[in-house]
Amino acid sequence: MESVLPFLLVNGVLLGAFYALMASGMNIIYGVMRIINLAHAGFIMLGAYFSLVLVNFFKIDPVYSTVLALPFFFLVGYAIYRHIVNRLARAPPIMSLLLLFSLWLVLRNLAYMLFTGDTQSITSASAFARTVDVGIPIPLTRIVGAVMAVGGVGLLYLFLSRTKLGKAMRATAQDREVSSLLGINPSVIAAMTFGLGTALAAAAGCISTLLYAFDPAFGGNLLIKAFLIIVLGGLESIMGMAMAGLMVGLLESFAGFYLRFGLVDAMSFVLFIIILVVRPSGLFGKVRF
Amino acid sequence: MIGSAASLGLGDRRELFGALAFVGILFIAPAVLGGNPRFQYLFPIAFWVLLYISLATSWNIVGGYGGQFSFGHSAFYGVGAYTIAILALGGMNALTLLPMAAVFATLLALAVGIPSLKLRGPYFAITTLGIGETMRILANNLEEVFVGGSSGIALSTIAGWVPAYSHALTAGVAAICLIASYLVRVSKFGLRLMAIREDEDAADSLGVNVMANKLAAFAISAALVSLAGAAETLRTSYTFPDYAFGLQLSVLMVLMTLIGGLGTYLGPVIGATIFTLFDQFFLVSFPYLHLLLYGSLLIVILIFEPNGLLGIWNRLGATSKAAG
Numbered sequence: 171m172e173s174v175l176p177f178l179l180v181n182g183v184l185l186g187a188f189y190a191l192m193a194s195g196m197n198i199i200y201g202v203m204r205i206i207n208l209a210h211a212g213f214i215m216l217g218a219y220f221s222l223v224l225v226n227f228f229k230i231d232p233v234y235s236t237v238l239a240l241p242f243f244f245l246v247g248y249a250i251y252r253h254i255v256n257r258l259a260r261a262p263p264i265m266s267l268l269l270l271f272s273l274w275l276v277l278r279n280l281a282y283m284l285f286t287g288d289t290q291s292i293t294s295a296s297a298f299a300r301t302v303d304v305g306i307p308i309p310l311t312r313i314v315g316a317v318m319a320v321g322g323v324g325l326l327y328l329f330l331s332r333t334k335l336g337k338a339m340r341a342t343a344q345d346r347e348v349s350s351l352l353g354i355n356p357s358v359i360a361a362m363t364f365g366l367g368t369a370l371a372a373a374a375g376c377i378s379t380l381l382y383a384f385d386p387a388f389g390g391n392l393l394i395k396a397f398l399i400i401v402l403g404g405l406e407s408i409m410g411m412a413m414a415g416l417m418v419g420l421l422e423s424f425a426g427f428y429l430r431f432g433l434v435d436a437m438s439f440v441l442f443i444i445i446l447v448v449r450p451s452g453l454f455g456k457v458r459f
Numbered sequence: 460m461i462g463s464a465a466s467l468g469l470g471d472r473r474e475l476f477g478a479l480a481f482v483g484i485l486f487i488a489p490a491v492l493g494g495n496p497r498f499q500y501l502f503p504i505a506f507w508v509l510l511y512i513s514l515a516t517s518w519n520i521v522g523g524y525g526g527q528f529s530f531g532h533s534a535f536y537g538v539g540a541y542t543i544a545i546l547a548l549g550g551m552n553a554l555t556l557l558p559m560a561a562v563f564a565t566l567l568a569l570a571v572g573i574p575s576l577k578l579r580g581p582y583f584a585i586t587t588l589g590i591g592e593t594m595r596i597l598a599n600n601l602e603e604v605f606v607g608g609s610s611g612i613a614l615s616t617i618a619g620w621v622p623a624y625s626h627a628l629t630a631g632v633a634a635i636c637l638i639a640s641y642l643v644r645v646s647k648f649g650l651r652l653m654a655i656r657e658d659e660d661a662a663d664s665l666g667v668n669v670m671a672n673k674l675a676a677f678a679i680s681a682a683l684v685s686l687a688g689a690a691e692t693l694r695t696s697y698t699f700p701d702y703a704f705g706l707q708l709s710v711l712m713v714l715m716t717l718i719g720g721l722g723t724y725l726g727p728v729i730g731a732t733i734f735t736l737f738d739q740f741f742l743v744s745f746p747y748l749h750l751l752l753y754g755s756l757l758i759v760i761l762i763f764e765p766n767g768l769l770g771i772w773n774r775l776g777a778t779s780k781a782a783g
Binding site: 206254257258261262263264265267268269271272273274275276278279280282283390391393394397430432433435436439440442443446447 | 526528530571574575577578580581582584585586588589590592593596597599600601706710713714717747748750751753754755757758761762765
């Protein structure tokens with residue numbers, strides 16, 4: 171038993187780092203616009219295919235494609251917000267939920283048409299695909315992925331707390347009316363936020379290729395986990411979200427060992443339902459939905 | 460915005476009879492024309508139209524009239540399918556199984572509805588998404604309860620059942636769903652649901668028991684969906700978790716209703732019919748294009764005409780009246 175514990179801990183932490191990044195894009199979009207971005211899963215999936223295309227055609231390592239995905243998917247997200255999502259900005263929130271859900275459907279079936287439904291795996295395509303021994307053997311790609319995820323969340327934290335644009339996003343999240351009185355254009359901020367959230371989702375998708383195999387339906391189970399992490403961590407707090415990501419990662423790592431492996435996702439979802447119903451303000455957050 | 464005054468889709472008696480007549484035609488047509496090899500393809504199409512009418516019409520009771528968007532209705536479809544499959548393995552008679560499917564679905568709806576219906580709008584929607592997915596994972600992994608695990612259950616024989624009955628059963632289920640939807644629509648219960656949809660707090664302040672009404676709509680809708688799940692399982696003698704509890708079915712119910720006209724009486728019927736035709740004609744040659752087109756159509760509808768095809772129809776009617 172003692173020999174398993176460090177492995178489960180390390181595995182949980184590495185997984186948790188990835189989860190935190192994966193949830194961060196959905197978190198900022200939710201914070202600023204109060205929209206649950208169901209297309210998030212679609213952008214994670216597209217990020218994974220982005221890195222597949224770069225590996226196959228340009229021999230670019232999945233680790234580096236993460237960096238290339240950021241500007242590309244920022245523009246994609248920005249354009250989608252400007253031309254589609256923006257039109258329902260004033261409609262009831264359930265309408266934008268449905269719109270983004272339809273967008274996910276479109277993205278998924280676009281991927282089926284372009285890449286077929288075959289499961290793809292490029293975990294071994296990376297130059298980092300080897301096992302290192304830090305007391306316990308761990309695939310280096312997992313460590314690289316986790317480091318990049320932590321770096322991504324750290325940069326997001328710095329961006330939101332130090333830069334003018336980041337502060338404007340936080341101001342819009344806190345109070346839309348007052349921030350527009352202060353000269354912040356909420357619709358520009360919303361488009362920027364949607365672009366940033368999309369870019370973060372795609373970056374998480376690129377990193378996920380170091381960890382998982384994927385197909386066009388990839389990301390569906392991550393969607394509920396991302397929202398679980400947001401609900402657990404509360405809004406407006408990157409640290410809360412990082413903690414929540416870590417908790418979910420550890421929980422799944424241990425549950426996968428002590429429970430039946432197939433039930434791990436179900437446990438996360440049940441936890442999600444319970445948290446949402448019992449304590450909708452999150453464990454660390456103050457904001458009520 | 461949703462279900463605003465429209466000349467079609469209000470659910471008067473004329474529309475009920477029209478819908479039931481349509482179900483009647485779908486029931487009879489394959490039997491009459493099925494002997495001719497040229498029309499053999501009609502049989503499966505009629506079956507799917509009937510099944511999808513049942514699904515969309517039942518979903519519309521809670522999602523359309525009540526405004527509570529469930530993204531996890533496949534949970535109830537799966538309960539219907541699995542009730543039939545598991546109990547038929549035990550040798551129970553098929554016709555006694557049907558009410559049991561509805562009972563189990565109602566119990567599940569009450570169990571998950573009481574906590575989750577406290578949440579509003581998007582939060583309820585995403586919670587039901589979690590409920591559907593949880594059921595799918597449980598069915599895949601808990602072989603003690605859901606016999607067969609991920610490979611599902613195949614039935615060779617079902618006591619008291621002849622496969623030829625299935626078309627009639629599916630037509631019957633569609634008729635039950637349409638009658639139930641009509642009765643809800645014209646009742647005070649239906650009015651209370653629509654009041655909740657438009658403004659939950661206002662309805663509450665006028666003395667509407669919000670929770671009880673939402674829960675009743677959820678349970679009725681769940682029971683009807685489970686009957687459709689049972690009917691399909693009796694037809695195919697086979698079911699498996701990723702289909703019966705899958706996200707795809709939950710999505711279809713929402714899609715078909717929205718395309719036809721959310722919260723209207725005939726909208727789900729129109730949406731289901733058009734979807735099935737799309738599905739049958741595009742699926743063979745372009746397996747993914749039809750869902751891509753469907754998603755795009757939905758985006759266009761949400762942006763320009765949230766009342767669906769019925770809304771467009773009524774708008775055209777209004778324009779031609781004004782012109783004439």
